Every structure is written in C-alpha cells, then in structure tokens.
Amino acid sequence: MTLNANNQLQYVTLALGSALALFLYPHSVTGILATRDRNVIKRNMSALPAYSLLLGLIALLGYMAIAAGVTPIGKDGNTITPQLFDKLFPDWFAGVAFAAIGIGALVPAAIMSIAAAxxxxxxxxxxxxxxxATPAQEARVSKIASLVVKVGAVLVILGIDPQFSIDLQLIGSVIILQTLPSVGLGLSTRWFHRGGLIAGLAAGMTAGMLLLYNIANPATKHEHFGGSAFPLEKLGFDTKITVYAGLLALIVNLVVAVLGTLVARALRSADGPDGTRPEDYFADKGDPRVHELETTAPAS
Incomplete structure (x- = not known):
C-alpha cells in the first residue's frame, strides 16, 4: 500500500508521535537506567540517527517486494519480507536472513520482558x-516474572489472531504518549502543577481511547479500534485527511494540563514537595554514593 493525499499527514504525525513516545516506554527507561555511566548513553544517542536510518532502509524491503511482484502468505502482510528472501535469494542466504529476523525480534522482546518483570x-x-523484600528476593521474583511474560507472549502469538497484537500496539502507543507531559515536561520544569498534569493525563487518556474507539477498519472487519488513523471529518472538517489519534489526544492533554495549572495557581493549591535532587543526575559508576545491589541470597 502506498501513501495518498489523505493519509500522508497521518503518516507524518504517526512518525512524530512514535518518536516522542520512544523513550517513554518502560523497557526504554530500563535500558537507560541500566547503563554504566552517562557516557554510554551519550554514545548510544550519537549512534541513534544511524540506527534510525537503517530502519528506513529496512522499510525499503517492502518496496522491493512490490517491485518484484512478491505477495504475502494469505492476508498476513508481515510475511512479505520472508517471502521476498525466499523467492529471490539462495537457500543459504535466506536461512541467514530468517535467523537475523528471529534474533532481531528476540532482542527487543527480551528487553521488554525484563522491564515488565x-x-x-x-x-x-x-x-x-x-x-x-530484600534485593535478592526482588531479583528472584523478577526472573520468574520475566519467564512468565515470555511464555505468555508465545501463547498469545500461537493462540490469538495476530491482528490483536497489532491493535494492542496501536492502543499502547497512544496511551504511552499521554505520559509525555507528566513525565517529560513534569521532570524538566516545575511550571506545571501536579494537579494540572494529572488532569491532562486523564483527559489525554480518555480522548485517546474515544478516538481509537471511533476508528473503523473495513479491511479487518473492525468497527472500533481499527487503527490509529483518525478521520478529521469526524471532527467536523470537510476533508478526507486522517491524523494520528495519539497526537490529537496529546494536544488535548497539553491544553488541559496548562488550563489545570493556571486554575491551580489561581487557587493557590499546594504543589507538593520536589523529590528530585540535582546531584542524583550526576552519579556515575565509581561514585562513593553509588553502591551495588545485593542480587544473591546471603550464605546461611
């Protein structure tokens, strides 16, 4: 499927919303907090543009499949790339490519399961x-929970329609984007009142779910939650253009957060203590304030 005049804006806003939400996912935060020092984060951030460029090159495989006349298995568009490798390349190369696809799926899956645990x-x-609970007990429970998450993910793939996973991802991306004001802006500036941020979060979540509920997808026979492309005509605009629902919900979120902050300030509502300390952001490995957590049970 290629973009047309009606869904180009949706694609751009989807890319923007995904970029804004990228580091809000718990598994992304886990990776950042697990780094040895800030130099590791700086090095990874400097390489992120190259990684993003490679993702764009991978997307070109879809155009290669269109040009080569390769079709997916049944109606599952996810099989188009494996089909491309299988049809155009020797068996040995296709095997290596299939292994790379599997490894590429296992790495983020492992990070997500660790974060969930x-x-x-x-x-x-x-x-x-x-x-x-001691740190050792927490570590043991985390290992068990991580295994449960992995097994559960496999069962979902084998026992539930794959479209469910896609729909769940779309819903999750809209929801996680709504934490941007409270997490991103709330930690960057003290201007926002906590009451305004909470009200904005609730409004953004509600708006996001309502927008998603009113998105139909005839191709998958879904009357609701059929995707993340919200038609602007449902808001009263005379156009067929669609926009990423998460970004519309984020606008609602920010507007309510700003208004809620202004109201709270006018009412002189207490904002609560600031629990952040500047020195916490400058602690690296080797700092005397940093100590290793006990992850094994002490000898009896």
Missing amino acids: NLFARNIYREYLNRD
Missing part, C-alpha cells in the same frame, strides 16, 4: 505482597 517486582510485589 522489574515493574512487577518493584511496583506490585514489593509494594503490595512483600514490603520487606
């Missing part, structure tokens, strides 16, 4: 199940 151990297990 850490969130469970720290925010659920320690907060509600065992408040006196």
Whole structure:
C-alpha cells in the first residue's frame, strides 16, 4: 500500500508521535537506567540517527517486494519480507536472513520482558505482597516474572489472531504518549502543577481511547479500534485527511494540563514537595554514593 493525499499527514504525525513516545516506554527507561555511566548513553544517542536510518532502509524491503511482484502468505502482510528472501535469494542466504529476523525480534522482546518483570517486582510485589523484600528476593521474583511474560507472549502469538497484537500496539502507543507531559515536561520544569498534569493525563487518556474507539477498519472487519488513523471529518472538517489519534489526544492533554495549572495557581493549591535532587543526575559508576545491589541470597 502506498501513501495518498489523505493519509500522508497521518503518516507524518504517526512518525512524530512514535518518536516522542520512544523513550517513554518502560523497557526504554530500563535500558537507560541500566547503563554504566552517562557516557554510554551519550554514545548510544550519537549512534541513534544511524540506527534510525537503517530502519528506513529496512522499510525499503517492502518496496522491493512490490517491485518484484512478491505477495504475502494469505492476508498476513508481515510475511512479505520472508517471502521476498525466499523467492529471490539462495537457500543459504535466506536461512541467514530468517535467523537475523528471529534474533532481531528476540532482542527487543527480551528487553521488554525484563522491564515488565522489574515493574512487577518493584511496583506490585514489593509494594503490595512483600514490603520487606530484600534485593535478592526482588531479583528472584523478577526472573520468574520475566519467564512468565515470555511464555505468555508465545501463547498469545500461537493462540490469538495476530491482528490483536497489532491493535494492542496501536492502543499502547497512544496511551504511552499521554505520559509525555507528566513525565517529560513534569521532570524538566516545575511550571506545571501536579494537579494540572494529572488532569491532562486523564483527559489525554480518555480522548485517546474515544478516538481509537471511533476508528473503523473495513479491511479487518473492525468497527472500533481499527487503527490509529483518525478521520478529521469526524471532527467536523470537510476533508478526507486522517491524523494520528495519539497526537490529537496529546494536544488535548497539553491544553488541559496548562488550563489545570493556571486554575491551580489561581487557587493557590499546594504543589507538593520536589523529590528530585540535582546531584542524583550526576552519579556515575565509581561514585562513593553509588553502591551495588545485593542480587544473591546471603550464605546461611
């Protein structure tokens, strides 16, 4: 499928929204917090443009498949690249390419499962199940949770329509983007009132879900949650152009956050203490304030 005049803006806003949400995902934050020092982050950030360029080159494989007349298996468009390798290249090269696709899928899957396991151990297990848990116990629970997430992901792939995973990803990207004001702007500046940020988050979440609910996709026979391309004509505009629903919800989020902040300031509502400390942002490995966590049970 190629872009036309009606979905070009949607593609641009989708790319922008995805870029804004990229480092808001828990697994992205886990990778950043697990680095040895800030130099690792700087080095990775400097290489990120090259990585993004490679992603664009991978996208060109779709155009190669169109030019070569390769068709996917059934109606599953995800099989177009493997079909391209299988049809045009020798068996040995196709095998290497298939292995690369598998490895490329395993790396982000592993990071996501580790992030999910850490969130469970720290925010659920320690907060509600065992408040006196030691670092060793947290590590053990994280390992078990990580395995459960991996097995669950495989079961979802094997037992549920793959379209469900795509729809879930679209919904998740819209939701995670709504944390940008509270996480990104809230940590960067103290201008926003916490009440305004919470109100903006709630408004953005609500708007995002309503927009997604009103998106139909006749190709997949979905009357609701059929994608992330929201038709502007549903907002009263005389046009067929579509826009990324997450960006529209983010606009609602920001407007409510600003208005809520102004109202809270006018009412002189307390904003609460600032729990951040400047020195926390400059602690590297080797700093006397930094210590290794105990991840193994002590010998009895």
